[in-house]
Amino acid sequence: MSDNLFFQPSQLRRIGSNVIIGKTVRIRYPELVEIGDNVIIDDFTYISTALTIDNNVHIAAGCKLIGGRNSTVTIGEFSTLAPNVVLAAGSDDYIAGIASPLVPLEYKGAVQIGTIRLGRHCIIGANSTVLPDITLHDGAAIGAQSLVKSDVPNWELHAGVPARYLKARNREEILRLEQIWRSKQT
Template identity: 40%
Template sequence: MTRSTRLNADYLSDAELAALEWGALGSNVRIHATCVINNSDRIFIGDNVRIDPYCVISVGSRLTIGSFVHIATGVSILGAGEVTVSNFAGISQGTRLISSTDDFSGRAMTGPLVPDDLKAVIHGPIVIGEHAVIGANTIVLPGTKVNDGATVGALSLVNRDLEPWTVNAGIPARRVRDRDREPERLAQDLRLRLRPSDSREG
């Protein structure tokens, strides 16, 4: 099927990916051609990663994406703070990871076209832990950590750290219950499956 009949269904080819200047780029990385990526030299990506259509990634500091990570359609990763998306994490459709925000209290001006000395922008790192899942259209604010194994329901607001292996939801997101830790065991099985064979012929 040609590009013209596929319309905008294409992911970037290996050559197109290689033409960008990355901090690091692993193997089997698929990024859709409709994604907007700013400052790719500050982006470090592991193996087996897929970034779906219409994502906007504008990195001011550093973005680290681990291995076996899926970033779904329409996700935005914005701001000057450092962002880490760890191994096996999932970021669902329409989620916003916002590592910088204006001060809306009225003590300063707001907006990207206003001189910096007249603003009071808040920056903070965001960490999405291993096996964490962020539900669709959730907003994650600066200075927060979604710890390993924590999940966040759709349409939630994360404005504080979430405990490991918990299910969370709401505005703001709060713990609903504990989450089973079976993904940890399954990840170990996967690592063993992917480990190169050290058997030798006699």
């Protein structure tokens, strides 16, 4: 991991054990990033927000976790981001202001800087986008190419633009498999 092109692991606020971070992962504010154990962040991922990642999380190639220094993203245990997911914890309104991170807030439009929270066992499908101030509760799943504009309740699968309810996930089976896996880790 020390061969990363953009930062040194020692710059992170916290990094657990058995962590793999791709050589081309870019973390703009490494001092705002906490990573648990057994985490993989694949190449070409870009992170420009305060970020807390729990244990056993995978972030696939090409994801963007963005929003700036004052936004926050948290990812719960056993959660997964498929390739090219965007977690946009900050966004401009694109209507009446300069939409650039290079200008002070008083020159921007209605900027929304917030938080995105993913509970445990969340999955977000490829090429999906989650907007600011959204919570995906435990077990929430998002189908590929979806736009998440509102919170997703526990153990539900949502998909589409905007994302909407499709069906319930099998909570009991997922948690049963987690228990079996945990029993084999000791």
